[in-house]
Amino acid sequence: MSENHERILEAKHVTKKYSAPGGRTLTANSDINLCMYRGRTLGVVGESGCGKSTFMRMVLSLEEPTEGEILYRGKNITKLKGEKLRQHRQNIQMVFQDPSEAFNPKMKIMDIVCEPLLNFKRIKQSEKEQAARRLLEMVELPGDFAYRYPHNMSGGQRQRVGIARALALEPEIIICDEATSALDVSVQKTIIELLVRLQREKNIAYGFICHDIALVQSLAHQVAVMYLGNIVEILPGERIGAGSLHPYTRGLMGAIFDLKMDFSKPIESIEGEVPSPLDMPEGCPFQNRCRQCMEICRKEKPLLRTVSEDHQVACHLYGEGRQI
């Protein structure tokens, strides 16, 4: 993928720390390095609290990294301010998890989907109805929905409106943070099909966070597995089942007994508990739960290392000179 696809976003050594009560520091993201490619989906998986949303908020320029930088088309976007930041926001949009909370209930659908276009003066007020109809049709909703209010729609329809709004400015990247998790499975399936079709037609890159690992597996061209603020493995979705190497990823895969596996619940096939992000261990973040933990794992943090094409893993088992 790295060779055949255009790189549009690159996270370099991105770390995010929050101050916590008692003068302590919470490390939500630790030295994240990854790329997003045009027209491709990056899936991010890992247990609740591992730092997925934090990372995506930085990609969306909603928060600034404490260290490191994020490049969009080679340009550092982490320090953008004022009008430059406002203009840049057109490139990276998001679909909210629960559109019923994200939308102003007093606004008509046409005002909701056209708001970004009006903000950036891409259309005039007089062109609003037509633009709204065009956007609604893109997400397979009748043009007449432009005159409705959010409460007159189903959850799935509202999520389509959320996607239409995200599409309005023709962004290169759309972030979907649990964007389909609140929907019924059958509705979720139709939304996913829509996202896949839109990606094919418009060459959009998705940053896709989802609890359902089977879904991510089928959808994501690359999956980043996060644990305690770290990326422990990156590999193509289709290879995560049989080809993953990191003991944590393998544990996650072993834990999937039904397709609705929910990461927000403890994972029983992996013993022990996730350490607190207030108390990052020295060495490998997964050491206390890893059955293959070695002496070096307690001292030295393993770095992400390329083990084969499109596959990187941060684990001393696969360190320099070791067999895979």
Ligand code: ADP
């Ligand atoms: P995920 O999306 O994977 O569930 P988050 O990125 O939301 O995880 O959170 C990662 C860690 O950072 C958690 O421990 C969370 O409590 C903490 N965190 C997130 N946002 C903030 C914040 N604004 N202030 C302090 N801590 C935060």
Ligand code: MG
């Ligand atoms: Mg989250």
